[in-house]
Structure formats: structure tokens, C-alpha cells
Amino acid sequence: EVIDGGGKVLLPGFVDLHTHLREPGREDTETIESGSAAAALGGYTAVFAMANTSPVADSAVVTDHVYRRGQEVGLVDVHPVGAVTVGLKGEKLAEMGMMAAGPGRVRVFSDDGVCVSDPLLMRRALEYSASLGVVIAQHAEEPRLTKGAVAHEGPEAARLGLTGWPRAAEEAIVARDALLARDAGARVHICHASTAGTVELLTWAKEQGIAITAEVTPHHLLLDDSRLQTYDAVNRVNPPLREASDVAALRKALRDGVIDCVATDHAPHADQDKCCEFAAARPGMLGLETALAIVAQVSVEPGDLSWRDVARVMSEKPAQIARLDDHGRPIGVGEPANLTLVDPDLGWTVRADELASRSRNTPFAELSFRAKPVLTVLRGRVTARDGVAAQPGTGVRA
Ligand code: DOR
Numbered sequence: 001e002v003i004d005g006g007g008k009v010l011l012p013g014f015v016d017l018h019t020h021l022r023e024p025g026r027e028d029t030e031t032i033e034s035g036s037a038a039a040a041l042g043g044y045t046a047v048f049a050m051a052n053t054s055p056v057a058d059s060a061v062v063t064d065h066v067y068r069r070g071q072e073v074g075l076v077d078v079h080p081v082g083a084v085t086v087g088l089k090g091e092k093l094a095e096m097g098m099m100a101a102g103p104g105r106v107r108v109f110s111d112d113g114v115c116v117s118d119p120l121l122m123r124r125a126l127e128y129s130a131s132l133g134v135v136i137a138q139h140a141e142e143p144r145l146t147k148g149a150v151a152h153e154g155p156e157a158a159r160l161g162l163t164g165w166p167r168a169a170e171e172a173i174v175a176r177d178a179l180l181a182r183d184a185g186a187r188v189h190i191c192h193a194s195t196a197g198t199v200e201l202l203t204w205a206k207e208q209g210i211a212i213t214a215e216v217t218p219h220h221l222l223l224d225d226s227r228l229q230t231y232d233a234v235n236r237v238n239p240p241l242r243e244a245s246d247v248a249a250l251r252k253a254l255r256d257g258v259i260d261c262v263a264t265d266h267a268p269h270a271d272q273d274k275c276c277e278f279a280a281a282r283p284g285m286l287g288l289e290t291a292l293a294i295v296a297q298v299s300v301e302p303g304d305l306s307w308r309d310v311a312r313v314m315s316e317k318p319a320q321i322a323r324l325d326d327h328g329r330p331i332g333v334g335e336p337a338n339l340t341l342v343d344p345d346l347g348w349t350v351r352a353d354e355l356a357s358r359s360r361n362t363p364f365a366e367l368s369f370r371a372k373p374v375l376t377v378l379r380g381r382v383t384a385r386d387g388v389a390a391q392p393g394t395g396v397r398a
């Protein structure tokens with residue numbers, strides 16, 4: 001088939017280092033199938049499925065299952081993320097080696113949603129990860145500073161009487177784990193960087209030659225805590241939406257390469273877990289189907305990033321951080337490729353009801369954007385076109 005890409009931008013398939021697919025355990029909110037369709041529609045050809053499922057992905061039984069199910073669906077390569085500890089708040093390291101050696105070939109481990117707060121345990125985890133050549137993706141939340149916290153600690157939270165989440169809860173862990181990674185000769189990746197201080201710490205750590213990388217989410221690039229005024233629980237997320245000055249620092253850090261990549265933290269939640277009081281709602285927002293549009297709006301359209309840079313922050317860098325080239329054959333000349341075709345001028349409005357995700361918790365509903373992925377190709381096969389995902393189960397396997 002010959003595809004006319006006239007006026008559009010051809011990019012390598014996007015890679016999301018941070019997706020919650022909720023299978024196993026909360027298939028009412030997302031499945032590997034529905035999440036894969038959302039990913040394909042968002043221009044993704046690979047997603048990393050976070051470990052806070054039920055059961056937790058802390059053994060090769062779970063990670064291999066997630067990988068195989070992703071391959072059956074065949075709309076996107078689903079790479080399982082392994083949990084750092086047995087159980088999410090565990091005190092014992094998980095068998096990372098077993099997960100890395102299995103068919104799921106786990107290359108990214110995480111404490112997402114909880115944070116390994118014990119420094120000695122984190123030090124041992126980093127040493128183990130270094131010996132395996134894998135990376136730890138750090139949720140970066142000092143839980144002793146976030147007890148009861150539901151919103152960024154600042155004037156907005158104070159006005160609304162919400163318990164504040166200080167920037168230091170994130171920055172303390174970023175600083176600590178930069179130093180621990182340095183000493184362990186390990187790689188550490190900071191999930192959802194959200195503060196100007198984290199940007200300063202990343203700048204410092206990279207200058208020292210520490211093997212630290214970081215991601216920023218589309219929602220932290222677009223939204224700030226003035227959103228809280230609506231009191232709508234759709235805006236509750238961990239880490240919380242910060243102040244406008246943080247948003248500006250994050251955009252600049254993405255432009256300058258201090259933040260390496262964009263990752264969605266796609267976090268589906270059921271209506272009943274989001275339609276309650278702000279403080280009682282579960283934290284998290286959908287992200288896969290809106291990420292590119294937001295990056296285009298906040299970074300490409302103002303001139304901070306070129307489309308070439310978008311290929312770097314949405315595809316190349318996340319693939320490098322996860323050592324995706326180590327997952328299979330590198331694609332050579334004449335071989336089927338992973339591609340995303342973006343229409344930079346389509347113009348569209350997000351409708352929550354039209355998303356492929358099983359959940360509806362998008363803070364971007366009714367917002368209009370210009371750019372949208374219009375065609376996604378996984379190993380030479382179309383997985384999404386003009387807003388419609390391909391049938392699952394007919395995919396080309398890795
Ligand atoms: O907002 C969040 N939601 N942050 C996390 O760290 C976890 C995630 C989830 O699993 O819902």
C-alpha cells in the first residue's frame with residue numbers, strides 16, 4: 001500500500017515509558033487490549049506497563065503474562081515493568097534477574113505509586129539493577145512528607161483547605177537517588193518530574209556524570225494548580241499539578257535536554273473512583289490518546305522543539321533508556337518499521353466518550369488541539385488510522 005503523507009510529519013513510532021494498563025486486576029478500568037488500542041491511536045508502537053497491578057508484577061509469572069497478552073493483542077509492543085520489591089511496599093527485593101531473563105525480558109523496574117523510601121533498600125536495589133544492566137524508574141515521593149497530601153503545597157491548596165504535597169517530597173528522593181546511583185554505578189530514571197527544583201537537581205547530577213534520566217508528563221507540561229479552583233477530582237494526580245513557574249521550568253528542561261523524554265503516566269480510573277470529593281478520589285489521569293497533541297501545543301507550536309526533537313523525546317530517548325534495542329533484532333534496511341504519521345494542522349477537540357480507553361478520567365476533555373497522529377504502523381502493519389484502531393489479534397508479533 002502506498003500512503004500519501006503530503007503535508008504531514010513522519011516520525012518513528014512513539015515509546016511510552018510509563019503506562020498503567022491495569023491488567024491483571026482492574027480490567028473494569030483498562031485492559032491490555034483497550035490500552036493497546038489507546039496507545040496505537042496516540043501514535044505509540046511500544047508502551048511500558050507499570051507494575052502496580054493486582055497481583056503486583058513482582059515475578060516473572062506476571063511479567064511474562066503481560067508480555068504475552070500484549071503480543072496476542074498485537075496493536076503495540078507491551079513491555080512489562082517489574083516491581084522493585086515483592087509487593088508494592090515490600091521490604092524484600094523482587095527477583096529482578098528472573099524477570100529480566102524471562103520472555104517478557106524486563107529492562108525497567110519501578111516503585112511507581114509508592115516509592116522505595118528506605119535508602120538502604122534502594123541502595124541494594126540499585127546495586128542489583130547495575131549488575132543486571134537494567135534501569136530503576138523512581139516514583140520520587142518521600143512518603144513521610146506526603147501523608148494525607150492531595151494537591152501541590154501552595155496558595156491554591158491552602159485556599160481550598162487541601163493538604164499540601166511539598167516539592168521537597170520529590171526533590172529529596174531525586175537528590176538521594178542521584179547520589180545512590182552514582183555510588184552503585186547504576187542508572188536511575190526519574191518518573192514524572194514536576195518541580196523547578198527537580199530540574200536544578202537533574203542539571204547538577206548530569207553535570208557530575210551521574211547516569212540519571214527523567215521524564216515529564218503531558219499534564220505537567222500543560223496544566224498548573226489553578227486547575228484546582230474547579231475542585232474537579234479529574235485534576236487529582238500524583239505528583240500533583242504544580243505552579244505556573246514549575247510548568248515553565250519543565251518546558252525549558254525538555255527543550256534543553258535536561259529532561260530526556262515525555263511519558264504519559266496514563267492512569268485509568270473508574271468513574272466511581274473519580275466522581276467523589278477531591279481528597280477522596282484516586283490520583284491519576286488518562287494520557288495515551290492526547291500526549292502528542294499536548295507536546296505539539298506546548299513545545300512545537302511556540303518553537304521550543306522541532307519535529308525532529310519530538311522524535312527524540314517521544315521515541316528515541318525512551319527507547320534508549322529502556323534499552324529497547326536489546327529486545328530483539330534492530331530494524332535494518334528494507335525491514336518493516338514502526339512509524340507514526342502526524343497531521344500538524346488537523347484541529348480536533350478531545351471528547352471523553354470517544355476515547356478508546358475503558359476509562360473517562362481525562363482532564364483534557366473539550367480542549368482543542370491542532371496536531372494529532374493519523375496513522376500508526378507497527379512492524380509494517382497499520383495499527384491505527386484516522387482515529388480507528390485495527391482489530392486486535394491480527395498483529396505482527398515481535
Ligand atoms: O497519579 C498517579 N496514578 N500517580 C501514580 O504514581 C500512580 C498512578 C496510578 O496507578 O493510578
Ligand code: ZN
Nearest residue numbers: 112113139191
Ligand atoms: Zn508515579
Ligand code: ZN
Nearest residue numbers: 050112113265
Ligand atoms: Zn504511574
